[in-house]
Amino acid sequence: MWQSDEPVTEDMLHKAIYEELKRVASRQAMTTYSDIAPLAVLDMENPADRDAIRLILGKISTYEHQKDRPMLTAIVVHRQDNIPGHGFFELARHLGRLKEGADELSFFCWGGGEGPPNVVKEYGRKLSPNNAFSTEKRGITVQARMQRSGSVTELLVGGISAVRVPFRSP
DSSP, X not given: OOOOSSOOOGGGSOHHHHHHHHHHHHTTOOEEHHHHGGGGTXXXXXXXXXXXXXXXXXXXXXXXXXXXXXXXXXXXXXTTTSOOOHHHHHHHHHTTSSOTTOOHHHHHHTGGGOSHHHHHHXXXXXXXXXOEEEEEETTEEEEEEEETTTTEXXXXXXXXXXXXXXXXXX
16 A cells, blocks of 8 residues: 655656546546556556556545645446455545544545545536445445435435535535
C-alpha cells in the first residue's frame, strides 16, 4: 500500500488507470480490481501484481486527498462483496479520513465523503434520481440510494432506513 507523507504529483500517477477511474465515476458506476488491473498489465491472481495495484491506487487516492477531493479509488471494489480492499481503509486511516476504531462499512458508504455517491458527485454528472448501490458485509445487506424527492440521501441496512441526510446537489 502507498503510504507516504511526501506529496504525490500528477506525473507519479498511472495515467491509464487514473483516467479510467474518472470515466467510471462520471458514468455513476463502480469497477473491480480485476477490471482495471489489465490497464497496468497486472493480473490479480499474482500476489506481486496485487501489491502493485495497491501502490497505483494508493497514489491516486493520496493525490486526490491533496486536492481536497474524495478518495477516487472508493469506486474500485472486490467483485465478490462490492467493498474496497483492506488497503483502501488503511490509507484512509493514514490520511486521517477514517478514525481508528470507526466502522469501515459506514465510512465506505458515507463517512468522510468517501463513498461512491460522493465520488460520483465530485467526478461525475448529476446523480440520477434512483442512483443506488448494494453490498453485503457480515451477513447484512447494505443499500445506499439517492432520492431527489424530499432532497434526501438514504442508507438502508437490512431494508431498514438507518441514515437520512439532506441531499447536496453537486
